[in-house]
Amino acid sequence: DYYPSFDYLHVGELGDATNELIRRLADDTSRPDQQVVLKTIDRLPMTDFPLPAYELAETKKYFLGSIQFSSGCPYQCEFCDIPGLYGRNPRLKSPQQIIAELDKLRACGATDTVYFVDDNFIGNRKAASELLPH
The missing domain is CATH 3.30.750.210 (Transcription Regulator spoIIAA)
Structure with missing residues (x-):
């Protein structure tokens, strides 16, 4: 909610959210239809x-x-x-x-x-x- 113009928000340290962000961008670099928020649950x-x-x-x-x-x-x-x-x-x-x-x-x-x-x-x-x- 604080950064509505950002396409992706990575919240937290390196971990599962980082891997998911890399995977998503490797699959498709086009802008998502709506903001994607990825929160680290499992920290590296x-x-x-x-x-x-x-x-x-x-x-x-x-x-x-x-x-x-x-x-x-x-x-x-x-x-x-x-x-x-x-x-x-x-x-x-x-x-x-x-x-x-x-x-x-x-x-x-x-x-x-x-x-x-x-x-x-x-x-x-x-x-x-x-x-x-x-």
């Missing part, structure tokens, strides 16, 4: 996320690069909707994935400044502690 584990296609962006034009290590937050702050959206058990990428993403960002000419876009970077303190030495 973050360890299965592909490397971002940084090479498709003009990374040199950006002040910083962004990376996501985790999604979700274990806390229930009354002002925050993250646990309701992404869960209270933070899902994680592996340290090796983060290193590969950082290497790719650098190879694509990105700045030395990186912003972790996590809901709560230390939501899983053990995992954050394991990542930091890298």
Whole structure:
């Protein structure tokens, strides 16, 4: 309802809705008769996320690069909707994935400044502690 002129709306993280969107567009690239809203129900584990296609962006034009290590937050702050959206058990990428993403960002000419876009970077303190030495 908020974006009536959009043909497709993908709501949520990578997962079953993403696969459905790719399938639909592979079958037919014409505009649908009415707006199609695809909502992710079954999220892809973050360890299965592909490397971002940084090479498709003009990374040199950006002040910083962004990376996501985790999604979700274990806390229930009354002002925050993250646990309701992404869960209270933070899902994680592996340290090796983060290193590969950082290497790719650098190879694509990105700045030395990186912003972790996590809901709560230390939501899983053990995992954050394991990542930091890298």
